[in-house]
Amino acid sequence: MSDMRISREQTVRDLYAAYLDDRRDVAGAMLTEDFTFSSPRDDHIARAVYFERCWPKEPVFRGFHIEFLAIDGDEAVVRYRAEKLDGTSFRNIESLRFRDDKIASVEVYFGRNL
Template sequence: MTAATREDTVRGLYKAYVEGRKGIVDGTLSEDFTFSSPRDDHIDRNAYFDRCWPEPPFVRGIEIEFLAIDGDEAVVRYRAEKADGTAFRNMEALRFKDGKLVSVEVYFGREVV
């Protein structure tokens, strides 16, 4: 997969999250996908959807401020606007293998204006 294609995939994942389109993301995740954050330690894909995909989505927009891709890894810094109008900034490290997303590690930021 080229860097441009990987970039499109990563941007598409964040867009799908805002739109609440789990099916798009589910098709991108590997069977052994794990998600980690300060609150979650290597949870599997089922727990990821249960914990991280509320309905309706709690964010109404995500602006990718920084995106770096190196082979099968990507680092993303984004600003997310919540449904209540407040915003926060996070960083995430994504790893791919054989065209599928195998892990996401989230590093929480802070509330921003």
């Protein structure tokens, strides 16, 4: 496995850890300045809007369990199961695109509640 692939895999894992720990500073350092986020609710929102809308004001999640993670060139695909503090959980898939060593975009595909 190439060093770049290992590094990108760790960046993806670190992004989810930063989200759980509410470490916007850590996550921000992983994102390009022109980062965009898309989901069924958001269409290429900018970095600042992403932090406003997508980072909870109060803790919501107990954990993210990465079930599948693949890196191919500048793209990573991850499937995870998210456990919420209220005991519910759901599964999503995300596509992350890298530019150099930073994440330039994330596209989320919502799964179902488990």
